[in-house]
Amino acid sequence: MVDNRIMIHVENLKKDFGKLEVLKDISIEIETGEVVVLLGPSGSGKSTFLRCINQLEQATSGTIVVDGKNITDKHTDINKVREEIGMVFQHFNLFPHKNVLENVILAPVELKRMTKEEAKEKGMQLLKRVGLESKSDAYPSQLSGGQKQRVAIARALAMNPAIMLFDEPTSALDPEMVGEVLNVMQELVADGMTMVVVTHEIGFAREVADRVVFMDAGYIVEQGRPEEIFNNPKEARTIDFLNKVL
Amino acid sequence: MISIVQTYGSMLLSALGKTLLLTLLSLVFAMIIGMIFALMNVGKNRAFNLAGTVYVDAVRGVPLIVLAYFIYFGVPAGIKMIGIQDFRLTALQAGTIALAMNCGAYMAEIIRAGIESVDRGQMEASRSLGLTYGKSMRLVVLPQAIRTMIPSIINQFIITLKDTSILSVIGFPELTNMGKTISGNTFKSLETWAIVGIMYMIVIVTLSKVAKRVERRVNRGR
Numbered sequence: 001m002v003d004n005r006i007m008i009h010v011e012n013l014k015k016d017f018g019k020l021e022v023l024k025d026i027s028i029e030i031e032t033g034e035v036v037v038l039l040g041p042s043g044s045g046k047s048t049f050l051r052c053i054n055q056l057e058q059a060t061s062g063t064i065v066v067d068g069k070n071i072t073d074k075h076t077d078i079n080k081v082r083e084e085i086g087m088v089f090q091h092f093n094l095f096p097h098k099n100v101l102e103n104v105i106l107a108p109v110e111l112k113r114m115t116k117e118e119a120k121e122k123g124m125q126l127l128k129r130v131g132l133e134s135k136s137d138a139y140p141s142q143l144s145g146g147q148k149q150r151v152a153i154a155r156a157l158a159m160n161p162a163i164m165l166f167d168e169p170t171s172a173l174d175p176e177m178v179g180e181v182l183n184v185m186q187e188l189v190a191d192g193m194t195m196v197v198v199t200h201e202i203g204f205a206r207e208v209a210d211r212v213v214f215m216d217a218g219y220i221v222e223q224g225r226p227e228e229i230f231n232n233p234k235e236a237r238t239i240d241f242l243n244k245v246l
Numbered sequence: 247m248i249s250i251v252q253t254y255g256s257m258l259l260s261a262l263g264k265t266l267l268l269t270l271l272s273l274v275f276a277m278i279i280g281m282i283f284a285l286m287n288v289g290k291n292r293a294f295n296l297a298g299t300v301y302v303d304a305v306r307g308v309p310l311i312v313l314a315y316f317i318y319f320g321v322p323a324g325i326k327m328i329g330i331q332d333f334r335l336t337a338l339q340a341g342t343i344a345l346a347m348n349c350g351a352y353m354a355e356i357i358r359a360g361i362e363s364v365d366r367g368q369m370e371a372s373r374s375l376g377l378t379y380g381k382s383m384r385l386v387v388l389p390q391a392i393r394t395m396i397p398s399i400i401n402q403f404i405i406t407l408k409d410t411s412i413l414s415v416i417g418f419p420e421l422t423n424m425g426k427t428i429s430g431n432t433f434k435s436l437e438t439w440a441i442v443g444i445m446y447m448i449v450i451v452t453l454s455k456v457a458k459r460v461e462r463r464v465n466r467g468r
Contacts, residue, residue: 085374
């Protein structure tokens with residue numbers, strides 16, 4: 001039953017918002033180190049699905065097991081599991097009252113992962129990795145969108161997560177800043193991070209995804225290697241969607 | 247006018263001191279009450295939501311003067327009915343309770359609005375890192391909420407300071423009560439109330455100037 005290669009196991013996941021059924025029946029397994037891109041028209045449920053993986057949205061029914069922990073079980077300490085799941089948001093959600101380094105070290109220090117000094121050292125390394133060590137004292141309001149998103153990635157990495165979730169990380173960026181964020185994400189892929197990415201960047205999906213999952217109306221319609229999905233889609237809805245975005 | 251200042255000056259100042267004491271005590275408790283009920287209101291627990299709403303509606307629905315009478319006369323009378331004979335509240339105690347309850351209800355609304363003004367993504371980002379609801383509230387949401395709340399809180403402080411005058415009706419020797427005594431003794435209503443009014447004004451204008459500076463300092467780091 002327990003398969004160490006499986007990082008995220010989702011079975012018959014349903015999610016309603018009142019009368020609105022957003023996720024109707026989602027089952028999927030994601031392996032350790034796998035990079036999965038979720039594609040689909042807006043309202044298809046991809047963001048909601050992503051947010052269910054760290055229970056920012058509570059599943060209405062179904063089972064989600066992350067790294068061997070059943071997070072849909074009420075007895076699981078969701079905070080502990082979230083420490084292993086980094087999340088990057090469309091609108092960055094940096095803490096505006098804290099400077100860049102403080103944003104990065106807040107969680108590791110508060111959760112007693114390390115002392116403040118250790119966290120600062122690690123934080124600077126992370127900022128270096130995303131190319132922003134010179135901005136450690138700046139406040140989020142002084143950064144460009146691309147820089148903000150790179151800080152947000154560093155902040156999520158500071159907890160040493162096993163999984164990274166990206167919710168349209170480049171959708172709020174000016175076009176010229178998309179590249180710098182995708183580059184950082186690509187490096188994470190190269191490091192073997194397990195990633196689930198909601199994005200409209202087809203180029204990114206084609207290049208780095210191990211698997212593309214096409215969602216529509218609360219279901220997974222089709223999934224496969226990027227070249228299969230993009231070059232040879234089988235479902236009418238996938239074809240229709242790809243015709244509009246490619 | 248000068249004769250009143252000469253004769254009653256020190257009494258007026260000590261009455262002003264009592265006004266400030268009452269204001270300060272009430273505000274401290276009002277902040278605590280306001281924070282508790284605001285947190286009850288913004289949380290997801292339905293029972294807490296209800297308790298918070300009932301408190302705010304009940305207190306805001308009753309004039310302060312009625313609340314003061316209720317606490318000063320009503321509550322001890324009620325306690326006597328259940329058999330405890332010598333329970334009494336001093337005017338300061340009753341006044342502080344009434345004002346703190348009243349101001350606390352408004353404070354709860356100010357704090358709730360402040361918390362709700364912070365983008366939902368802030369709480370989500372903090373929770374996604376593994377921080378608990380409480381820590382996220384304390385470290386991420388409240389520090390941002392306080393900035394938007396400061397002007398309203400200062401305004402509420404000033405209203406509370408003025409509202410202390412209502413507590414002259416339960417005999418607390420604050421500034422307005424002293425004004426009544428002096429004008430009764432001297433029959434110089436015009437001068438007495440002018441002096442009392444000016445004293446309030448000086449304190450409140452000074453307070454709002456100080457508050458403006460605090461507000462600017464807090465906003466500078468943004």
